[in-house]
Amino acid sequence: MASTEGKNETENNEEASSHPEESPLDKLNRLIDLVKVKISEGDSELESILRQFFQVNISDQRDNCDKVFDDIIGVIQSLQDLQQYHECLSMLWLAGNLCKTFSKPDIKINRLDECGHLANITAKHMFLDDKKYDIERYTLPMMQHLYEEMKSVETDASAPRAFILCHFFSRLGWCHFFINNYKDAANYFSEGLKTITNMHGDKAKEFLITGACCYEVGECYRLMQKFDDAIEMLEKAIEMYKGAQDVEEEEKRKCIDYCNDRLQKCRARDSVL
Incomplete structure (x- = not known):
């Protein structure tokens, strides 16, 4: 008797072969x-x-793939x-x-x-x-x-490209952060900070993402037990958050409170995640 997995495989292959002329x-x-x-049936x-998705040649479907x-x-x-x-x-x-x-x-x-x-x-x-x-x-x-x-x-x-680059540096940083590779994470977060400040100069302090980059670097330093460096970056993060103009005050306050919590940990030499 065929297994359920084998049966599903056969059914899917038959389904695929029954539409030979489709685009x-x-x-x-x-x-x-x-x-x-x-998904709706709970079938995993x-x-x-x-x-089958990766067998579809979409290379010539220029600008037709929005939907x-x-x-x-x-x-x-x-x-x-x-x-x-x-x-x-x-x-x-x-x-x-x-x-x-x-x-x-x-x-x-x-x-x-x-x-x-x-x-x-x-x-x-x-x-x-x-x-x-x-x-x-x-x-x-x-x-x-x-x-x-x-x-x-x-x-x-x-x-806009600078913002998206900054986002990607942050995302790469978090991937390294999640696997406890704090040194590489800090380097990526720092690249994000450098990207946004190089593009916008002094105006960069008006963006929440600038403060977030500073916080991210500071948190990595704290976990690496580089407490003095962490304090410097977290204090800078608070300063940046206060100047942010692209976010509601409530969200800004949450970010500042979180940084203050991390500052207290740094001053207590606490490097626990």
Whole structure:
């Protein structure tokens, strides 16, 4: 008697072969619908379907993948809710590849930024579930791949690009942070800070992300027991947060309170995560 997994594999292969004339986009849409049905039914056997996604040649679908991209993002969010992290990353690889089909640079880097955001959320979930090996083995290479793709995009929109670069440095930093590689994490967070200040100069203090970069570096230093350096960065973070103009006062206050809590730990020589 065939196993359930073998039966599902056969059914999915038969489903794929029953649409020989469909276009690449039609096939992607059909596979997305199939994944949605399986998720709604609580069926976690997605591997065979995910393999079919990567057999679809989308290289000539220039600027035709907006809806498919949005649908894939929705599937990824559902998979995150179900804690199916490897499936999330598989779909993120697909979404990242779809980004290559967009000809407009600004659209491409914003789509890659969206992928990076979801990859970062997946890394946080993995960290909370104590899946550090999976972060190092799968999520970190994914983030690096998305960063390299984004960095290669040529665009005249230098200011938005600087923000997105800064976000990616932060995301790469958090991936290293989650696997206790605080030195590399601090280096990436510092690159983010350098990127935003080089682009905007003194105006950078008006952005919440500037304070966040300072906080992130400071927290790494605290965990590395470099307490004096940590105090310097956390005090700078508070100063930056106070000057931020792109955030509500309540959110600003939360950030400042959190920094003050970390400052107290530094002064007490507390390096516990």
